[in-house]
Amino acid sequence: MPFFAREYVVEVAILFFIYIILAQSYRLVTTTHDWTLCHVVLYGVGAYTSGLLAKYFGIPVWVCIPIGGVMASLVGVGVIQPLLRTVGFGFFIASYALGELIRLVWVKVHTPFGGPRGIIDVPYPPVVAGVDFSKPIPYYFMCLVAMLVCLYLMYRVDKSRIGDAFKAISIHPLLAESIGISVPKYRTLAMAIGAFFAGIAGALLVHRLGAVDPRVFDIITMVYLVIWVVVGGTGTFWGPIIGVCVMQAIFEFTRPFLEMRPMFFGIILIVFLVFLPGGIESAIAKAIARFRARRGVVAEKV
């Protein structure tokens, strides 16, 4: 596909892969019913870590990207510690505030974070075996592979015992605790895993753009992330992917109405929350169930 498309389309596709990793990692955190509002900041931690390491220490980009993920994971674990005693509303407002604290550190501290203007001249990935990874098409394949690997790992986590424990916590925390699931430990674990993949997504982004801007990681982006996940639905693994596909398509088509765009997104968010709280995936599941039921009825008649 990328060989025939215009360069712009390839760039959009790269962003699209990064957003899928981000949305899916957010869904992993929300399976414990912890709707953090600092996930975009952790994505930024990955971007800053990887960008700074590559720029100032000359560490190869391939090493920087996983380090960005690990760093985001550590920061995520640190952030969730004071929040473990809160649930629901207190949790998401406090996580928003703590994320904002990290973001303000980036804005405030000029060395090494670059202050309000962020960092520029982040190195692109080098040429390996004759393939120049700073060009869009090789980077496209690199992101595609990274996305598939991340999705596979997150799928395995989701289907494992750990993933079941996360869901048990979201359904009934007390009951989960009574069968020996340590709720604080698993909430921290969910945050650590989710933040790791968010950090990877951020690191992939920074080596494509070549710059970091702290304004990208504010609450507006966070609300967009929530919109993707809500529109897609969080019940199954595929919901966030559907959400990113649909919303990114709308995002691209509303480019002529740049200033009105938040309004469209706001309306979509309200409509989904009020009329279709399970997201698109729940509508698809319902449609399939109805289709099967109808076929069953037809089969009985025959």
Next chain:
Amino acid sequence: MDLQTAIQTAANAGAASCMLMMIAVGLSLAFGVMQMANYAHGEFFMAGAYTVYALYALGGVPFWVAIGAAVGVVCGIGLAVERAIFRPTRGNVLAGFMATCGLAFIIVVFCGEVWGWGLMKYVPKPYMMPFGIMGAEVDFARMLIIPFAIAGIGGLIFFMRRFKLGQALRAVAQDPEAASLQGISINKITALAMGISGALAGLAGGLMSVIYAVTPELGHQVILPAFIVVIVGGMGSVEGAVIASIIFGFTHTFVTTIFDAVVAQMVIVAVMAGVLIMRPQGLMGRVAI
């Protein structure tokens, strides 16, 4: 910091606390009654400021009439939001919160499209004269909010303790099911809470429009401190919100004067994290959140 600056800063801190108080008390009241967090509350504040801008600065309506209109308009928005968003999503805090995030986007775009983006809107001050206390010059227009905040919130607390309807409000906050068994209509009470909450935000926005630059981002600047105040004060506790907003108003203003606004924001968030670790239910909250 000399005495003159200290007095001036203290006066500004008093005004900032009162503004924060009017916003946070409305937020806390709505949360207590409905268990719903209203992210668009900052935009309610902004809508109040825009109403005064449109009527007083552009339309030439007398200042106090414009303030009254701001209270009415934002109260109306509050009632509409209760009916359209909070009633269908009742029982799901997250959905209500996210839907009001969407609403905040809509209000911001509306104001930006109608009155223009990015430009600072100048609202002329109705009372120009500064007055002096011990050599410090204090802006009279900025101090206007203090008597209104004391009267509004004092009135609200009195209403909630002494009046039948106010007691019904508290009953619903304590236990909605038991309250409805006593013949209290939950829908009426939640509408009342959102109306009061909107009216307070509109009043604060209208009074502060002469101080702040009126821009579509105005709501954004006030919502995070207001939420932090609600958490630290204790969710749904009006008295807790009052105490916490005084603490935060003074901390924020003094740290801003000594260092800068970004450091002030950091200090506030750090204090919140500390309170959450030691007392997750907030200063005056009864149950853990």
